[in-house]
Amino acid sequence: MTATCHITVDAAHTTGALDHAWRYIGYDECNYTYTPEGKELLAKFGALPDAPYYVRTHFMFCNGSCHGTQKFGSSNIYRENADGNAIYDFTYYDLILDTILATGNKPFVELGFMPEPLVDPKYKEQPELGGVNRYREVGWTYPPADYAKWHDFIGTVARHLADRYGSAEIATWYFELWNEPDIFYWHGTDDEYCMLFDYTEHALHEALPSARLSGPACTGIFLHNGSRTLMKTFLAHCRDGHNFCTNNTGTRLDFITFHAKGSWLPGNDTAAKSVPSVGSLVHQTELALDVIKEEGFADREVVISEADPDGWAAGGIADNPNMRFRNTEYYASYVAATYTRLHELCVSRGVTVRPLAWAFMFPQEECFSGTRTFSTQGIDKPVMNLFRMFAQLDDTAVTLNGDAEADPSIDRALIADFDEAAPTRYTGEGAQTVIAGLATRDTETNDAVHILLYSHCDDIDLHETHDIDVQINGLQPGRYQLTHQRIDHDYSNAHTRWLIEGSPKYPTGDQYEAIKQASTLHDFVPAQAIVVPSSNTASTDTSAQSGITLQFAMPTHAVSLLTFTRL
Template sequence: MSDIKFISNRILIIGLILFQSICLAQENSLKINIDAAEELGKMKPIWAWWGYDEPNYTYMKDGKKLLSEIAALSPVPVFVRAHSLLVTGEGTHGLKWGSTNAYTEDENGNPIYDWTIVDKIFDTYIERGMKPFAQIGFMPEALSAKPDPYRHYWKPGAKYEDIYTGWAYPPKDYEKWAELVYQWVTHCVERYGKEEVESWYWELWNEPNIGYWQGTTEEYIKLYDYSADAVKRALPTAKMGGPETTGPRWDVAEEFLRTFLNHVKSGKNYVTGKIGSPLDFITFHAKGSPKVVDGVVQMNMGAQLSDISKGFEIVASYPEFKDLPIIIGESDPEGCAACSEADYPHNAYRNGTMYASYTAASFSRKYELADYYGVNLLGAVTWGFEFENQPWYAGFRDMATNGVDKPVLNVFRMFGMMDGQRIKVNQENLSYNFIKVRDESVRGENPDINAIASKSENSISIMVWNYHDDNNLDVPSSLVNVIIDNIPSEKVLVNHYRVDQELSNSYTLWKKMGSPQNPTKSQIESLENAGQLHLYASPEWKQINYGKTNIEIDLPRQAISLIKLDW
């Protein structure tokens, strides 16, 4: 009898210790409270926008494969923006270069239009249910005011200014330029149908406040008037916008953007002579600024968010434009996708999970900044595609390498499972909110552990990240307790997806293989599988009591979890 009593006491003591341990763990865990009843607005797919410099990669082997994967991860049509769609050349490609030969002239100066390559690019999008974010540019050789030299042969390590050759100059004949634009839009309507082309977005040029435009601000405005008029003559219901300036936090970019908006609002139109110009949406860019500090890459998300914040502030200051859609035409951790890690060590973040966690955290703040300024954010273009026939994991800003997906693409797969309405994430007890990240970036002792959540008719999706600007992975993981209230079901199926150093991560596996530059067919198959989005644990049914539940996550640094509750 005494033995039974002794065993019972032992069990009681062990139970108390376990209970105290659980309570202590919960006490020390970071709590993220989510209220499914408090809706903040539509979970717009602002992430479903991509772009790249090299248009001819579009229809190449790995380009087609990646476009198919991007299209498959999104529940809505993805918009794609590419440079150089009017550049002269026989479809040649290279880093930061592309060509279509859409416009040439005969010996008498008569236009010759050839849409073969442009059609091949747009057909590749349309076949996948994607849509062109059609960039009108750059200047054909026959129209350039300064055509020689025309083609550049830039490579990483060379001066960036070397790319600004004859394609970057104003036209020597604005009427011929306008006719080119008119013929292009008319051709697209004939080929794809009026209803399809009405759903696209047309824009003029890229970053005209820096070397991409070798004319003056006024010459760009003149070109815009001619281009917009031509687009609207070809298709009056087409959507036309601009000006795709660099980050508005810089004085020169802010001045250019305001000068453009002032002209559109009240300036004399160069074509019609009337006041104002057509403007259906507004575009500008936003970039971060990483650097190497004590041998470690240090990101600067605050710089990118400051660009976005300033751009929103500028648009909101114009009552005429405040409700127009805003598209952040390039929205990235820094400014050169084709600059490799070998030549630019601060780009070492690109292959692993740092790019992934940065993407999760920064996109969430874009929603919050749009709410803060009361503007209509439609999309944010990720300027990162793929680079054909380059070394494996060369450190370009891309979504895949040699057809194998990088960890960052899996964050977009997570976003693709979030729809309906954004719901409230209580940030009172968290180290960072969107204002603090904008103003200070993430440089303190604590990481940015936060979440974005959405609710549709039969599901709740919660993305949680553990991000820091310093790419230091040798730190303990964090215990996160996600508490969800007002769940409208008594039972839910929980799926937990993860991107971390081991899961949904082809780069880690490639390094374990010995970083092969000529992987075998079997290795490539393993890498392709590792590059897909994976579950962290088996799906499980969970009973909901009084509309509330909690889910504990052990979240490593630079890792991302997606918790999906379905009923």
């Protein structure tokens, strides 16, 4: 792009609510929650001005050592004695939930996976298993041997939660049954998942009638894959199927979950270039919303309970060199572009969709190893600063238009060779550079206007500079302070500083402090006073207003937050 990008904001024209749909995060390893590093990161989210953030994590029902490791966790919430009698121990389960709450956040409770004493023992018959712990390898993915015992287990957990936290508090949480039951996380059939949901729903709502429960938490929906089949089967079952638990028709469904990823980057340390696709993630969401509408659930809230550039959080650069994007400003601009386009999709369809970022931190990892995280060794990545920008936006959107917005037809052309059952490698070459964003106004005081602009191209290796011309109309006359915060290669980017410091695996002392200082959200230019003349009224006739014009440059991968605060 060589021409100047023109952005126009009308601060006087509201377009509806902006509900901060990004306030959702998650991770596999439930035991990382209460580690010092985990608590530190959760506290950062809990301290954001739009907190609480909703926290989802796997393995909450599993048996094991109760020490977190990559892709596994445990709480030992349920065991049985030699006579088969239930033994409940909520020590670690409560510790995880208490930590989420104590850091200023809310639980997004995943009901899974299967406790070892409840698992159908068929998993032990798999001949290909050669490890020392078959339960840890695959047992937790199986259905229960006895659905009545699962019902009792869920009922006991629900009553414990009611006693400990109170039904009013729990009504503000989310509950979700299982994770990705269309793939290896579930070794039952689609009908058996529906059966599990029926027993779970009955037991949970018997103790907690106001709890919000969802399913099916399936993987990305394409035209011809198992996730689409499961979603249709599950929704039809909830609508008018035979309830396995009550023998009635249909099952209560409070909201709906599925996952969407922009790419799949497998383990291959010599992998050719591959990047995430914003368009593919949005495309999967559109296909899922089509199914939800077709099955009669268009009125339900939707949470994309994993909405990410790719599908393997624990993998790093050593596993696939394409994971490099996670350390950089690219990850921030990708999320900004994706979440903005999902918001636009919600507005156009009149639905509510909330994306959850499946990212956290890994204790003791090498610095900037490329895992999908918000921080590394306590040093925040650029993507964390994007959430600091998001959190500053107000709750009412105002008009923002530009001449470099996304063209869906270009997305369709670029991802046309994706196999609709399993996306293939995508390089991003030829992708559009999109410059767009969100603008909000504080309608309570009229004292602040925020404009979040991003520049993003899927091609990670495209490095251009774009001239930006922003016209802001509709500001109340008076004096304002203008601040301009920026995320790019040079600003709010600890990774760049880490490279300058020689890429130390475990930085210490002054070196560590220099890298960490670079991880905070920085101003692009010093704050300045702006005077809006009285002729620039709040009239809806913006053509008659002189407005304020700002000009600056943005790299291909960057995010800016402009804030006008009345003095």
